[in-house]
Amino acid sequence: MSGPLSGTRVVDLTSVVMGPYATQILADYGADVVKVESPDGDVMRLAGPMRHPRMGHLFLNTNRNKRSVVIDLKHEEGRAVLLELARNADALVYNIRPQAMARLGLSYEDVCAVNPGIIYVGAFGFSQRGPYAARPAYDHLIQGMSGIPWLVEAAGADQPRYAPVILADRMVGLQLAVAITSALLHRARTGRGQRVDVPMYEGLVSVVLGEHLGGRMFHPPEGPAGYQRSLSRNRRPYRTLDGHVCVMIYTDKHWRRFFEAIGKSEMFESDSRFSTHGERTRCVDEVYGFLAEVIATRSTDEWLELFDLADIPAARMYSMEDILADEHLSAIDFFQCRSHPTEGPITMVAVPTEWSDSPPAPIRHAPGLGDDTVEVLSEAGYTAEDIERLLSQGAIRQSSR
Numbered sequence: 001m002s003g004p005l006s007g008t009r010v011v012d013l014t015s016v017v018m019g020p021y022a023t024q025i026l027a028d029y030g031a032d033v034v035k036v037e038s039p040d041g042d043v044m045r046l047a048g049p050m051r052h053p054r055m056g057h058l059f060l061n062t063n064r065n066k067r068s069v070v071i072d073l074k075h076e077e078g079r080a081v082l083l084e085l086a087r088n089a090d091a092l093v094y095n096i097r098p099q100a101m102a103r104l105g106l107s108y109e110d111v112c113a114v115n116p117g118i119i120y121v122g123a124f125g126f127s128q129r130g131p132y133a134a135r136p137a138y139d140h141l142i143q144g145m146s147g148i149p150w151l152v153e154a155a156g157a158d159q160p161r162y163a164p165v166i167l168a169d170r171m172v173g174l175q176l177a178v179a180i181t182s183a184l185l186h187r188a189r190t191g192r193g194q195r196v197d198v199p200m201y202e203g204l205v206s207v208v209l210g211e212h213l214g215g216r217m218f219h220p221p222e223g224p225a226g227y228q229r230s231l232s233r234n235r236r237p238y239r240t241l242d243g244h245v246c247v248m249i250y251t252d253k254h255w256r257r258f259f260e261a262i263g264k265s266e267m268f269e270s271d272s273r274f275s276t277h278g279e280r281t282r283c284v285d286e287v288y289g290f291l292a293e294v295i296a297t298r299s300t301d302e303w304l305e306l307f308d309l310a311d312i313p314a315a316r317m318y319s320m321e322d323i324l325a326d327e328h329l330s331a332i333d334f335f336q337c338r339s340h341p342t343e344g345p346i347t348m349v350a351v352p353t354e355w356s357d358s359p360p361a362p363i364r365h366a367p368g369l370g371d372d373t374v375e376v377l378s379e380a381g382y383t384a385e386d387i388e389r390l391l392s393q394g395a396i397r398q399s400s401r
Contacts, residue, residue, distance in 0.1 A: 009090050012066065015043060016042070018168075021169065022173040026181070027065035031090075033065065033067070035067065036082065044058045051342075051344065052342055054368070065363055069085075069372055083110070087114045089118060092118055093180065095123040119184060119187060122195070123198045211227040212225055234289045247307060248314070254313075255274055255280075373396050
């Protein structure tokens, strides 16, 4: 493997999206991520569309660059295999509740007994210090509790709804990846491993309140919670004569240029709603409403040309098909057609960061269930006879293909 984390070994017990997304980032950056699956496999293997059973598109998009090992952790011999893999690992990541890990005999203390320097990372719904500790957590539940649907309705939708992306899992998955690499850096400096908890609820709330704490940040409050600009009912792509355009007319300079471009240069000084940043924020619904009316009078191409000449940030509103056909992404080879060993030609998204010295790169395709069980156990020191015995006992499984 190439990349800045080359030489790092991660035992990954996570499933669904948050954990696998985080560990895929680590794998993209060069870590050897051993994905430990139950005999049934990660449930996201079943999320279609797919060409072959247990190879759903969401699984393919969150598990590349990993190796799959099937271990029955409820089997005593399976637990022993997992601890043996942890012995030489830098990090172990899981996303079931800590109590369940303890019942399996895989608590922090159990794993530390074989590897005192390990980074033991739990990714679950809620901090274990509060009354919600035992609650189940899924993306929709965490979005709802973090105020996303409420904000959508407050911003003008006819009813609350979740963000149409797996927002909580991916946002907190990024925090999870950062936490793991930070703990690894701390260990490199101090020699000490540790336990790290990354809860979804607190993670997404920290993102939402970063802007929407609003006036409630102050004691006593300086106003209600919520960021007015983000909550404006007219903060949206603007309809043109033939489509939609996204534009950010933000600074005084932008507004002066905009009024000059539409032949109303006097409005900046004469209409107090536009003259200062503070007034534009206070009257944000009216300001954005005015923009909506004006932009509806010309075509998308006309507006994009005008905004370009005025040096005002603007872009066409893209569909998913537009993104796939985007000339910029094409020029940097962001979408790469690769041949998967079982799924045939598939589109892979490039690692979205660029490095001058240790560039990461996708090397392995997302694995079939148990593709690498024998390989990984052989590397861990198990003999062919040991592996055959464990297979016959049902403690581990190997892909049949």
